[in-house]
Amino acid sequence: MSRIIDVTGIIKNGMWSFGSLFPKFEIIQRSGVNPGFGEYHYTEFQGMHSQVGTYLETPAHFLGMENSFLVDDIPLEKLVDVGCVVLKCPRDTSDLSKKEAVTKEDLLSCPNFDEIQPGDCIAVYFGWDKYWMNDDVFYPCSPYFTYDAMQLIISKNPSILATDTPAWDNYDDPSDFFPDFYAANILMLAPLYNLDEVKKPRVRISVLPLRFDNVSASSCRAFNTED
Numbered sequence: 001m002s003r004i005i006d007v008t009g010i011i012k013n014g015m016w017s018f019g020s021l022f023p024k025f026e027i028i029q030r031s032g033v034n035p036g037f038g039e040y041h042y043t044e045f046q047g048m049h050s051q052v053g054t055y056l057e058t059p060a061h062f063l064g065m066e067n068s069f070l071v072d073d074i075p076l077e078k079l080v081d082v083g084c085v086v087l088k089c090p091r092d093t094s095d096l097s098k099k100e101a102v103t104k105e106d107l108l109s110c111p112n113f114d115e116i117q118p119g120d121c122i123a124v125y126f127g128w129d130k131y132w133m134n135d136d137v138f139y140p141c142s143p144y145f146t147y148d149a150m151q152l153i154i155s156k157n158p159s160i161l162a163t164d165t166p167a168w169d170n171y172d173d174p175s176d177f178f179p180d181f182y183a184a185n186i187l188m189l190a191p192l193y194n195l196d197e198v199k200k201p202r203v204r205i206s207v208l209p210l211r212f213d214n215v216s217a218s219s220c221r222a223f224n225t226e227d
Contacts, residue, residue, distance in 0.1 A: 016138030
């Protein structure tokens, strides 16, 4: 029997954010009265944007809306039951003032690295999901990829690259690999949650973005399936 592992981070008040880059998200409970129906209740999502929580992103986020495909252009068969290899590269986070890097050597040392096939989702686990509710840490102190690590990932021709981190480069000293990453038409899926629960060397992943019109990214639900 297949095992389903939800790797979506929960969206709730007080969770991580991108700081000043995007509006601060807040869930607000509302109510009202409608004649003939009575009291009703609803939830307002204040500060909602396309990269709240776990989200899927196309290269249009970087290249421009007219220069790449958008979320609604992705066929569902490209998002459901995609082969997935979870590479576990936990970082030492005892000193949060020091950003930790994942290197090419770290990736190659993962015992299931050779399981990666073209078109797979490569998901990299740092163990960073434990800071999901720490807005002062999750984005500003995020682990990141070195230039050589990202080039190695691109060379494997994945359809999706996923991590449990929200920042892939060290913005204090950028490696400038994003032009190559987006030019390869790889989807970005981040940040994931609970990847450590994936135990098998190869699994499958399904990603279900909300169907907005004319967007380069969308919040989504994502889950792994182990057979």
